[in-house]
Amino acid sequence: MSMISINGGVCAAQGFMAASYAAEIRKKGRDDMAMIFSKEPCTVAGTFTSNVVKAAPVVWDKNIVASGNTVHAVVVNSGIANACTGKEGMDACKAEAKCVAEQFGDTFSAEAVLVASTGVIGMQLPVDKMLDAISGMIPLLDSDEAHATMASKAIMTTDTVNKEFAVEFELDGKKVHIGGMTKGSGMIHPRMCTMLCFLTTDVSISKELLQKALSEDIVDTFNMISVDGDTSTNDTCVILANGTAGNKEIVAEDADYEAFKSALHQVNATLATRMAADGEGASHLFTAKVVGAKSKDEARTLARSVVSSTLTKAAIYGRDANWGRILCAMGYSGASFDPEKVDLYFVNDIGKIAVYRQGVPLDFDEDFAAEILGYQEVTALIEMNEGSETATAWGCDLTHEYVDINADYRT
């Protein structure tokens, strides 16, 4: 399959528009609301946090995805998460959605509008400000790259860079697209999906297969990243498909479905990696690649445990090839394995160095190891020598900046 990456983020797929707006939800001077809109009704699939404490917008969106309704718009705000906000929080979701529908002359219902929030837990949204912002934002909707980028910036909280990505490929002789935007960068340890991720596509595909492709792919993408081990109350990943590309609708797990899934994976993996690299305070993208494992599940468990280990993350920050912490994190992961079969390497563009082989610590060049760990991306390559399954997890280091950000996030 030939696939190219293109600009345009959530507007890369035909028929999608975006906008952003400064609603001044918690701070002035920056856009803190965003909107995605499709005039054509969209098939929608979504995955949401497994946290027992679910934010109001998660409850709102889950109901819509479960209902089978088509969707026209997504409204997102940063600043306040609208979590732990009781009935008032649910009323806020409904007011937002209703406002969007009214502004479009009730050509669709409030239940065709998804909402999402990120920010401080336990504060109520300033609904009046937000309804004014929605009214102000709708006339700004546009399908160009610039508006997609503005939207991806408006949903940032402690992110340092916006994250958007899109691909173009062919299905049924038609050029089709998948694009997306996502935000981190704290409270990231997705169990079902990531913080906030919005994907758009002009592919025509059944709701069932759209959900299947999304649900299967997040297991190896967004569910494989961790910034701090805290699974958010707001994790949301939705994909809107408006069918505008005109391909024959995908209704079976055929070659077109596989091509779609492969492209979706490319978008999700790229966005997930960027989230990990932009983890709160991060100075390194830290990847754990497990190969030769007995089972896929064990490979995933091992890789996730390594990138989630606080002590390992601190060592990566300090450019310290303290590989014992990696083996320790594998050991408490819950996976069963024989430590005396494991080989361990650090590897990246600078080079590759073996530090542990089959139960025995190796003498290695500490200076070269520090040089490898000094680079902004580093991978712990873990050869289990017990089978043929692999998995990759992405995380980041634990830095002073992380502590600064989170000791003083709310006040």
Next chain:
Amino acid sequence: MSMISINGGVCAAQGFMAASYAAEIRKKGRDDMAMIFSKEPCTVAGTFTSNVVKAAPVVWDKNIVASGNTVHAVVVNSGIANACTGKEGMDACKAEAKCVAEQFGDTFSAEAVLVASTGVIGMQLPVDKMLDAISGMIPLLDSDEAHATMASKAIMTTDTVNKEFAVEFELDGKKVHIGGMTKGSGMIHPRMCTMLCFLTTDVSISKELLQKALSEDIVDTFNMISVDGDTSTNDTCVILANGTAGNKEIVAEDADYEAFKSALHQVNATLATRMAADGEGASHLFTAKVVGAKSKDEARTLARSVVSSTLTKAAIYGRDANWGRILCAMGYSGASFDPEKVDLYFVNDIGKIAVYRQGVPLDFDEDFAAEILGYQEVTALIEMNEGSETATAWGCDLTHEYVDINADYRT
């Protein structure tokens, strides 16, 4: 039962001696080896790490505890953990134990000597230096308080204070004692037991009941603390009972057993709390007390999740009453509960403040909250309103000092 706390640590129980020595394992200028000795043979019970990667001394000690042998001595070193060291690491354990037995004229076997290590993973122990140290340390063995304290200091790594505690109570008309020493303060997230904890008692008790009392008590003490979420490869908690007090041997779960268990709990809970308070870089002892839970297991799960949450720990450091992170950590803990029934408070000697009640965030005095959180000990009191079970977990905040310590621990 009348029980008083006394000085003397591991030497508080009759018939136990201790010593420490500077073996210069990784650094000069401080004692880095310690020894506990009882001329009378000791019944021994122990609990060890659940990490799949087990340090060599854990393997050595587990075999001895399982064998039913009595024990005379424990040799401990800091600096190097003797984990991930293969056959050479196991040989080092044996050499240490054999050396102790030889120095005592082979009046007991090497299998009557426990060994324990803490420090860097993946380095080999300098065995020759350590055997010299053992020979030098044995003549120094003494039963006074000062030697117990020296031993408790020699096992410290990044601990800032030594941790010892002892109690005296009566059994069968005899004065009996339980004492102990422990060390943290990183890689602390015990699943079976804590980092290193050595308990001594002069109580006469069967091996079976000694193990039962220890195994049951750690569930609510050492297993309820977390510093960084990393379960060590070396976690070891052993108790040596030499029967010197002369009480009628405890062989049934009678009143004497209950008295013993209650005293053991007092010692373990005190040492566990001190470990949490002295977590790496900690400026706060952070306690989560869950009350009104449906089941004991759920209460424990919830309390542990809260003190383990990276984001909550950073907020405590910043004196930020960011209670949403607590509710978030409860939500992803795996426990099922209704967030709309929960009441949440911060409480300590300064005062008590309600921040969340039954699904609704409360307006509270931020200045007063900051004052409460400014104190060195703070408890999140969590009322589930779903039952009558309780649990308490202890942790600490996440600070810049933590990052400093762990970014540069090994090199």
